[in-house]
Amino acid sequence: GESVGLHLPTLSVQEGDNSIINCAYSNSASDYFIWYKQESGKGPQFIIDIRSNMDKRQGQRVTVLLNKTVKHLSLQIAATQPGDSAVYFCAENRPTDSWGKLQFGAGTQVVVTP
Amino acid sequence: KAGVTQTPRYLIKTRGQQVTLSCSPISGHRSVSWYQQTPGQGLQFLFEYFSETQRNKGNFPGRFSGRQFSNSRSEMNVSTLELGDSALYLCASSSDRWEEKLFFGSGTQLSVL
Numbered sequence A: 001g002e003s004v005g006l007h008l009p010t011l012s013v014q015e016g017d018n019s020i021i022n023c024a025y026s027n028s029a030s031d032y033f034i035w036y037k038q039e040s041g042k043g044p045q046f047i048i049d050i051r052s053n054m055d056k057r058q059g060q061r062v063t064v065l066l067n068k069t070v071k072h073l074s075l076q077i078a079a080t081q082p083g084d085s086a087v088y089f090c091a092e093n094r095p096t097d098s099w100g101k102l103q104f105g106a107g108t109q110v111v112v113t114p
Numbered sequence B: 001k002a003g004v005t006q007t008p009r010y011l012i013k014t015r016g017q018q019v020t021l022s023c024s025p026i027s028g029h030r031s032v033s034w035y036q037q038t039p040g041q042g043l044q045f046l047f048e049y050f051s052e053t054q055r056n057k058g059n060f061p062g063r064f065s066g067r068q069f070s071n072s073r074s075e076m077n078v079s080t081l082e083l084g085d086s087a088l089y090l091c092a093s094s095s096d097r098w099e100e101k102l103f104f105g106s107g108t109q110l111s112v113l
Helices: none
Strands: A010-014 A019-024 A032-038 A045-051 A056-058 A062-067 A072-077 A086-093 A108-113 B005-007 B010-013 B019-024 B031-038 B042-050 B053-057 B064-068 B074-078 B087-094 B108-112
Touching: A010 A019, A019 A086, A019 A108, A032 A062, A032 A072, A045 A056, A045 A062, A045 A072, A072 A086, B005 B087, B010 B019, B019 B087, B019 B108, B031 B074, B042 B064, B042 B074, B053 B064, B074 B087
Parallel strands: A010 A108, B010 B108
Antiparallel strands: A019 A072, A032 A045, A032 A086, A056 A062, A062 A072, A086 A108, B005 B019, B019 B074, B031 B042, B031 B087, B042 B053, B064 B074, B087 B108
16 A cells, blocks of 8 residues: 655755754753754764753854744754755654653755755 | 764564664763654654663554663664564664763664565
């Protein structure tokens, strides 16, 4: 029979443009959030994290924004490069879960076009 | 520092068999977590070990088990394999008992025929 998989939203970005990847989380008690990048054939790679007592954090070419009011997280990638093509996951840590358990979103496929 | 190492990289098994996957965490990391990744369900938490003790467990049947050794290396075992167990199994490590940031290995791709 037909297999049903998670439908990954796709973000197509031109090389050199900025990318914005969005993520909605469900648990208002979540206090820690991480963005991961997963390239084909590899495991998720840590990009940047943010705690709930912050609303913005910057890294190298990346910025994470946290809006706790609407339970929304976003990852901004500046000057997107071909090497940024991958699936991006947001993950949250819920205090009731803890110990190695992160709740992952479905992911967003980013395709960088020349 | 070497990253998280998982072996083997690929496995093909048949229904009813059992399989053991291995994970070596980043040197100095004492917590090891396991995740299952499938196109249908995404990333699902299996269990977490710290100092040879399972501290946390996800919603998987008892056919899925794991253990951790004194050197922090971990293994997971799946018995009586089913077709639906076909997945990428990911191991992640973190530095101490309270660290939430996980570093993942490249995974073991298991195919059950």
